[in-house]
Structures are given as structure tokens and as C-alpha cells.
Amino acid sequence: MLDIKLLRNNFEEVEKALSGRNEDFDLGRFKALDENRRKLLAEVEELKSRQNAGSKEIPVLKKEGKDTTSLMEEMKQLSDQIKEMSGRVQDAEKELNDYMLTIPNIPHPDVPAGSSDEDNVEIRRFSEPREFDFEPKAHWDIGADLDILDPEMAARTTGARFTFYKGLGAKLERAIGNFFLDVHGNQGYEEIFPPFMVSRDSMTGTGQLPKFEEDAYKVTGDGKEYFLVPTAEVPVTNMYRDTILDGAKLPLKYCAYTACFRAEAGSAGRDTRGLIRQHQFNKVELVKFTKPEESYAELEKLTADAEEVLQILGLPYRVVRICVGDLGFTAALKYDIEVWMPSYGRYVEISSCSNFEAFQSRRANIRYKAAADDKPQFVHTLNGSGVAMGRTTAAILENYQQADGSVVIPEALRPYMGGLEVIKAQGD
RNA sequence: GGAGACGUAUCGAAGUGGUCAUAACGAGCCGCACUCGAAAUGCGGUCGUCCUUUACGGGACGCGUGGGUUCGAAUCCCACCGUCUCCGCCA
Numbered sequence: 001m002l003d004i005k006l007l008r009n010n011f012e013e014v015e016k017a018l019s020g021r022n023e024d025f026d027l028g029r030f031k032a033l034d035e036n037r038r039k040l041l042a043e044v045e046e047l048k049s050r051q052n053a054g055s056k057e058i059p060v061l062k063k064e065g066k067d068t069t070s071l072m073e074e075m076k077q078l079s080d081q082i083k084e085m086s087g088r089v090q091d092a093e094k095e096l097n098d099y100m101l102t103i104p105n106i107p108h109p110d111v112p113a114g115s116s117d118e119d120n121v122e123i124r125r126f127s128e129p130r131e132f133d134f135e136p137k138a139h140w141d142i143g144a145d146l147d148i149l150d151p152e153m154a155a156r157t158t159g160a161r162f163t164f165y166k167g168l169g170a171k172l173e174r175a176i177g178n179f180f181l182d183v184h185g186n187q188g189y190e191e192i193f194p195p196f197m198v199s200r201d202s203m204t205g206t207g208q209l210p211k212f213e214e215d216a217y218k219v220t221g222d223g224k225e226y227f228l229v230p231t232a233e234v235p236v237t238n239m240y241r242d243t244i245l246d247g248a249k250l251p252l253k254y255c256a257y258t259a260c261f262r263a264e265a266g267s268a269g270r271d272t273r274g275l276i277r278q279h280q281f282n283k284v285e286l287v288k289f290t291k292p293e294e295s296y297a298e299l300e301k302l303t304a305d306a307e308e309v310l311q312i313l314g315l316p317y318r319v320v321r322i323c324v325g326d327l328g329f330t331a332a333l334k335y336d337i338e339v340w341m342p343s344y345g346r347y348v349e350i351s352s353c354s355n356f357e358a359f360q361s362r363r364a365n366i367r368y369k370a371a372a373d374d375k376p377q378f379v380h381t382l383n384g385s386g387v388a389m390g391r392t393t394a395a396i397l398e399n400y401q402q403a404d405g406s407v408v409i410p411e412a413l414r415p416y417m418g419g420l421e422v423i424k425a426q427g428d
Numbered sequence: 429g430g431a432g433a434c435g436u437a438u439c440g441a442a443g444u445g446g447u448c449a450u451a452a453c454g455a456g457c458c459g460c461a462c463u464c465g466a467a468a469u470g471c472g473g474u475c476g477u478c479c480u481u482u483a484c485g486g487g488a489c490g491c492g493u494g495g496g497u498u499c500g501a502a503u504c505c506c507a508c509c510g511u512c513u514c515c516g517c518c519a
Contacts, residue, residue: 041479045488052488055500059446068499075499244476376476 001100001362008034014106020113020324023104033099037092044085051078101210105359107324108296108333114323120336121323126307127316129340130399137405138343139397140274143169145405146425149275161264161272161279165393168423172396172409173282175416176389177257180284180309184386187305189255189286194235196258197226202238205364207330207356214265217279228261232285233383240289240366245379247370251290251298255386258283275390276341276348282389286353288382289366295355295380296333303335303353306386310350313410315395316340318347332357337387339395350391353384 007014007030015027054075061068112121143149148169154162165173185191197219203209208216208230217228229235236256245252260283271277286306290298303319310317322334331354338347358378361367367376400408406424409417 038479041488045479048489049487051500056447058499063447072499077499079499 001359002103002106003358003362004034004100007103017106018104020107020115021104021327022115022325023329025103027103029099033092033096037089037096040085040089040092044082044089047078047082047085051075051082054078098210101204101363104329105332105356107327108355108357110321111327111333112321112323115325116323117326119323120320120326123319123321123335125316125318126311127314129316129342132342134403136342136398136401138274139394142397142401142405142407143274146407146423148172148423159279161277163275163278163390168417168420169393171417172413172423173389173393175413176392176396177282177284178416179413180386180389181255181257183309183312184255184284184286184305187253187308189253189305189386192232192236192239192254192256194229194232194239194256194258196229196261198229198234198238200225200227202234202241202364203227205238205241206234206360207363208234211329215263217261217263229258230262231260231283231383231385232256232258233287236285236287237360237366237381237383238364241364243366244376245289245366245368247291247368247374250368250379251288251294254287256285256287258285274343275394278390281391284386284389286384286386289361289368289379290382291368291370292358292377292380295357295382298380299333299335299353299355299382302382302384303337306337306351306353306384309387310337310339312412313392313396315392315399317350322352328352328354330354330356330359332359335384337385339391340399341395342398348391348395350395351385351387354382356381356383 002014007027011027011030018025018027054071058068058071058075061071112119114120137145140149140151146169148166150164150166151162153164157164181191200209203216208227216230219226219228227234235258236254239254260281262279262281264277264279267277275281286302288298288302307317307319317337317339320336320338322328322331322336327334334352334354336349337351337353339350340346341348357380360381361378366379366381368379369376396410396413397407400410402408402422404424406422408422409420414421
């Protein structure tokens, strides 16, 4: 959510800053909604002020033995008026608030211009794509040939865009997750294992709702409604919803493994094979709560921390700065880390690292006090994948494949797999 | 699933229809005094949000959340959320 005062006082600047965004929103309604709310609020508060004065007078008059009948009659009318006006104020506030939730974040000045992912700007690369002296296979074929990935089985039990990991495939995925958590733990991130289902309020707090409800899975039971987490960002960021944090303890750094659930609405026909775009996938997420003045330095560190796992695994990647048209609803600045995927012949997103500034914290009401007697102010929230596990499995299978169909396990993962060095087809 | 208790400021906790919610009382925290210094003691201070104002200030709201009753609700009624205890069940 944007700062309403900023919108009120610098409307033209905000309008200009949002102009490159590839989002559907309407700034035009703002002034009317805002002025309507303030006008109604002033009126009802005036009435309440009179009511409070009258309510104090009644017991005084009674004590003096005076008649209060006419005053009470007057107060009754005032009370009815207040009820009617309060309803109108509530409606106006809800309308304004609902509206504010549909305005995307203001891009940071460093965000490149552009309308699509083709306009993202490459910042740096690590390593070089491997030259194969044989025809490399796609990870879905490797997975089938080694009998470690089985989407057909998942189609039988569940449906499209799910996969069974089997045997060493399951073990590899689990090893990757444990490796990620250990690396990030050593970087100073506290490990969290959060609920995989969250409330509507949490989904609204981090910005998935109300605009992107069609992307989320909803679960009902015992008359309640939950959402399956699309990313650990949601439960971990919302840990401190409606909380005032101690400024001396910032930045707070967390890492969390969760399965992630996404409806992938609008992705029909895209990346239908393999592990790249599933309804359920695993991810380790990094989340930070920082002071505003430190958030961009912390974003650089967070991105570097995410990159480190790929460096250790020896996977070639590049980092791009996301352009305004590709930025997403909630971010002010975003880096994507893209891993080299031989089957795609290009770099594929494996992590997004974003600074949301106060956009989420204002929605979720996450604040801090720099000192005991300071006014609370909104923290900046950041997060980044550290990194997507399924895509890492895919990248390892493809980048570490051998001419004989086997896959070498990166050294850093071997301790997590009982020392195993190579995944070979059964019977080899 | 059954029975019961409870949700008030940073914490503990009082208040059970009115003029004590900037919230009693206690603790914590900050400042000052005393002291060589500390402890102890004393004094003072110590929530948030919104509206309005150049400012000083003024006003509204908040006792888990949302409704209701009433001239007036922390207090009475209803629903929901959460916490705790006991029983049952369960991984």
C-alpha cells in the first residue's frame, strides 16, 4: 500500500512514477474517495464531541436532582444521527482502503525502463555455460531415464503440473533444501519452519490479495478459509503483522523452507514439461526486516547470499535488474537470478530478490522504534528465493549430466546424499 | 468432540452501566535529585491511530474482533478470533 499522504500531497509525481507499470489500476478515483472520507469523518466527530459533552452532563444534573428528560430526548436524536453517519464513514473508509490495496508500489529510480522481461538489464554473470561434447538432454528426459522424476504418476494421483520425485530424485531434492538452509544459516539467517496455510489477512499483508486471488489455492474445512502459501514470504513476513519491533534488533534475517502452491493462472501451455512450472514446488526463502535507510544495502547482501548457493554448486547464472514493466505489483526494486538451463538454451529465473520498502509493512502494519521514545515507523521488508529447489534439481540434472546418461552430484551436496557421487540408471 | 476459565498499556493486575482510561496498584523503562560511584530512596515522565491547525493547540477512536441494547458500555447481550485447564480422540 502506498503512503496516503504521499498520494495526497504529491499526486502528479506518484502518477508519473507509476506510469511505466504494466499493471491495471486507476489513480483517478483517489481524490474523490479521500475527500469524501475526510468530510464525513469531520462531521461524525463533531456529533460525537457533542454526545460526549451531553453524556457527562446527565449524571451531574441527576445528582443535583434536576430533570433530564428533555436532554435525554435530545441525546437520543443525536445518537441516531451518529449511528447513521458512522455507517457512512465506515463505507467510505472501506471503499478508500479497498481502493488503496489495488495501487502497485512505486518503482525505485534505479529500475530500468521497459515493458517486458526482454528489457531487464543484466548486471553480472557467474561462470560460463558448459560446452557439451554430446547432445544434452532436458531434465525431464533425464528424470525419466533415471526413473527419479515421474509426472505421469502424479497425473494419475493428482493432475497436471505435479511430479513425483522417486528414490535418488527425492533424496536429491531434499539434499538441496538442507544444503540451502545450512548455507543461509551460516550467513546469519534464522531458520523458520512456518505453516503452509495462511489467512486471508496474511495474503493481503504481503500483497498477494486482493488482486491475485486467482493465482492462489484456497482450502476450506471446519467452516474456515485458508490459502496454501504461494511462497514462504507470506507466513514469514506476516510473523510480525501488527507488531512494533525493537530498532536495535534490526535487521532481522530469516530463512524458511516451504512447499509453494501456485495455480499458475494465465500460464497455460508455458513450461508444461519438467520441473520449471509446477502447481507445487519447494523453495527456501530469505526474508529481511530492515530500517529504511539500510534496505538497499541489505538487498545487495541478500542477493549475494542467494547467489552463493549457486556458486557453491557451480551452476552458471546471471543477475538481472527487473525493468518497470516486469516488476510485479509489490516490489520497488527487484533482481532476478537466472540459472543456465541447457534445454532452454538460455538463463531461467531461479530466484527473485526484492525490496518492497514500506509497501508490505504498511499493509501488514509492521513497525519499529529506533529508540524507546521515538515514534514507530514502518520497516522495510525484503525477500528473495534462496533459491527455488525444483529448478535447482532441474539445473543440476541438466548441467551435470554425462554422455552415458548419468548425473554427477555437485560436491557440496554429496554429504547430504550419503557420499553418493553419481546418479546412474538402475541396472548400470 | 465434551466441560470450564480467560483476553485491559512493555509486563502483572484493578475496574462489573455514568461525571477517575493520558487506565488504580505493582514491576519495567527514561530523566532528575541524593552519592566519589553504585545500590537503596525520593520526585517527575513513560501508548497508538485518525481528523484539524503555519504553529500553539483542539477533536475523535481504541479494554481480543465485529455487531446489538442504552441518552451513555471495559462493564449487559450475540457472534467470531485467540489463550489456558480437564476429559475424549489422534500422528
